[in-house]
Amino acid sequence: MSVFLMCSNAIAQDEDERKGINIADLVEMSGDWFIAYRDGIKQVQADETVPVENEHTSSFVLKRSYFTLKKELNDVFSVRYTMDLTIDTEGDDAGNVETRLKYLYLMTKPRINSKVFTGTGIEVGMVHRPWLDYEQKINTYRVQDNMFIERNRIFNSADFGVTVTGNIGPKMDEGFLKNVNGVMKGKYASYSLGIYNGGGYSGIENNNNKVVAGRLTVRPLANRLPQLQLSGYFNRGKGNSEFSPDFNQVLGFLAFTEKQFRITAQFHDGVGDFRARYVDAEDPSHALANHGYSFFGEYKFGKSPFSIWGRFDEFTVEEINEETQRVIGGFTYKVNKMIRLILNTEHTTVDGNTEDIYELNLEISF
Known part of the structure; x- marks a missing residue:
């Protein structure tokens, strides 16, 4: 079996670290496993329907397991199938492994004869939303927990719909990308x-x-400072409930990515959320304003397998005056290109109540 270059599903690595397996030239397979020992408040996902409770746990856990199959149908069309496996935490089946689909789409890369719009791709089905897949290729610590926006339950990474992606202008130098x-x-x-x-x-x-x-x-200085990237993002629509409260958001993002270090800063301002949680309790059609910011940084120690990283989040829901602050940090040991060990801690404060989390994470990506 030959190894080919392919994006990992949830924790995308640098260009020279992409992994996957070509099975008999029929289908391409890859996976990501997040296994941890966790002591602290229970991890809560953005798409869970149960109320958030600061329940303390101390146990070995399977955080997430992603399994992906890809198939190129021809030069234009390809398909992707990704399973999301986690532990069921609700009802009589609590403790069992729960399986659901995350991505199931047809990808087409139309032949467009243009020097302005290049690398165009269209996904149809259960597809990537435009933001988190991008951010997780810079902040590769999804194994610790969700990114800032998803952690605060504004939206998650995939949905039913159509996504169009591409570049404006030529492709970046291969040496830089790699x-x-x-x-x-x-x-x-x-x-x-x-x-x-x-x-x-x-x-x-x-x-x-x-x-x-x-x-x-x-890249505002593509020729002189290609490491610098500036991004803008928006959502406009309604929260997913029968009351259809507003869900509008804008996000600004700055990233500086060097080979040895990377830093990011993002600022969010919006009304409501994708699951219509941030609404007035007496009038669920009225969405609540919310805003926040997040900073992330990572430093890699030369050619050694060690790196250090940290993140700071602050998020506020107006009218109910709910404030959340998180300080996250850790050390990473890279066993090889497919295995990482991450020792991290998190200090979370919600409306003056604090909880500390300590974890040893094992990430396997192949």
Whole structure:
């Protein structure tokens, strides 16, 4: 079996670290496993329907397991199938492994004879939303927990709909994409735009409204400072409930990616959320304003397998004055290109109540 270059599902690595297995030239297979020992409050996913409770746990856990199959049908069409496996935490089946689909789509790469719009791709089905797949290629610590936006339950990474992606202008130099960071293929700009049901890949459609979302990323100094990227992102639509509260959001993002280190800063301002949780208790059609920011940094110690990283989040829901602050940090030991060990801690404060989390994470990506 030959190894080919392919994006990992949930924790995308640098361009020279992409993994996957070609099975008999018929289908391409890859996977990501997140296994941890966790002591602290229970991990809660953005798409869970149960109320958030600061329940303390101390146990070995399977956080997530992703299994992906890809098949190129011809030069234009390909398909992807990704299973999301986790532990069921509700009802009589609590403790069993729960399986659901995360991605199931047809990808087409139309032949467009243009020097302006290049690398165009269209996903139809259960598809990537435009933001989190991009961010997770810079902050590769999804194994610890969700990114800032998903952690605060604004939206998740996939949905039913259509996504169009591509570059504006030529492709970035291959050397930079391989040795520094391959998150954005376009030398000057890239984009992702789509229309979705709005409730995420695990949510049934509860109204007839759709959400439009988009990202534009630019390298303002592509020739002199290609490490710098600036992004803007938006959501516009309704929250996924029968009351259809507003769900509007804007996000600004700055990233500087070097081979040895990377830093990011993002600022979010919006009304409501994808699952219509941030609403007035007495009038669920009235969405609540919310805003926040997040900073992330990672430093790799030369050619050694060690790195250090940290993150700071702050998020506020107006009217109910709910404030959340998180300080996250850890050390990483890279066993090889498929295995990482991550020792991390998290200090979370919600409305003055604090909880500390300690973890040893094992990430396996192949």
